[in-house]
Amino acid sequence: MRIDVVTIFPAYLAPLDEALVGRARRAGLLDVRVHDLRRWATGVHKAVDDAPYGGGPGMLMTAPVWGAALDEVAGSGEGVPRLLVPTPAGAPLTQRRAASWASEPWLVLACGRYEGIDARVLDDARRRMPVEEVSLGDYVLAGGEVAALVVVEAVSRLVPGVLGNPASAELDSFAEGTGGLLEAPAYTRPERWRDLDVPEVLRGGNHAVVDRWRRDRSLERTAAVRPDLLDALLARHGAAAFD
Numbered sequence: 001m002r003i004d005v006v007t008i009f010p011a012y013l014a015p016l017d018e019a020l021v022g023r024a025r026r027a028g029l030l031d032v033r034v035h036d037l038r039r040w041a042t043g044v045h046k047a048v049d050d051a052p053y054g055g056g057p058g059m060l061m062t063a064p065v066w067g068a069a070l071d072e073v074a075g076s077g078e079g080v081p082r083l084l085v086p087t088p089a090g091a092p093l094t095q096r097r098a099a100s101w102a103s104e105p106w107l108v109l110a111c112g113r114y115e116g117i118d119a120r121v122l123d124d125a126r127r128r129m130p131v132e133e134v135s136l137g138d139y140v141l142a143g144g145e146v147a148a149l150v151v152v153e154a155v156s157r158l159v160p161g162v163l164g165n166p167a168s169a170e171l172d173s174f175a176e177g178t179g180g181l182l183e184a185p186a187y188t189r190p191e192r193w194r195d196l197d198v199p200e201v202l203r204g205g206n207h208a209v210v211d212r213w214r215r216d217r218s219l220e221r222t223a224a225v226r227p228d229l230l231d232a233l234l235a236r237h238g239a240a241a242f243d
């Protein structure tokens with residue numbers, strides 16, 4: 001999979017050289033390219049922003065700069081990429097959306113700064129490629145770069161071959177393997193630590209009993225901190241969701 005990230009702060013994406021994503025890049029599983037938007041800015045100051053029409057605080061990133069950048073980046077590979085734009089005004093990032101993007105051959109992430117990007121940039125892009133706006137949550141960051149790091153990691157770990165053991169993605173919170181519930185508490189050696197024991201059932205080795213115990217703990221935890229997920233499961237599967 002190829003992932004391009006366009007930003008005015010390329011150094012913000014340095015973590016993509018590390019750990020899981022870094023290893024996957026070196027293994028040739030991911031082709032991640034970071035581009036400095038200012039490459040496409042003109043004029044002596046390489047300006048990428050201007051005041052918003054209609055007034056209002058702050059500055060907006062201009063269409064000509066982004067248009068030139070996306071023309072080149074999205075025109076530099078086989079086929080057409082899916083353009084993802086992190087923004088508080090986007091639809092929530094979910095495991096399901098990350099999983100759908102993990103099967104795409106090519107993603108481009110456009111990182112906005114300031115008060116955002118001139119709306120015509122996405123209107124124009126939609127004429128040539130699929131475009132999705134995505135939000136991490138109901139809070140405001142200073143720009144899209146941190147969100148781009150989150151999206152790249154959430155997607156990359158689902159790309160076949162990136163995770164050492166693909167089964168572990170199956171048992172993530174929200175994943176199909178946990179039925180969309182939060183994952184159960186987990187334990188490893190030592191068996192006793194500061195007078196705290198690993199639950200007996202996990203030491204017994206009876207897989208059916210362990211699975212049931214984990215399911216019950218997942219239900220408890222989800223009911224406690226994310227009752228909204230239970231409501232969604234009930235709506236989708238009825239009471240059978242909790243068998």
Ligand SMILES: Nc1ncccc1[N+](=O)[O-]
Nearest residue numbers: 086087135136141143147
């Ligand atoms: N919350 C956000 N704030 C700024 C840019 C992007 C954001 N997001 O969630 O993707």
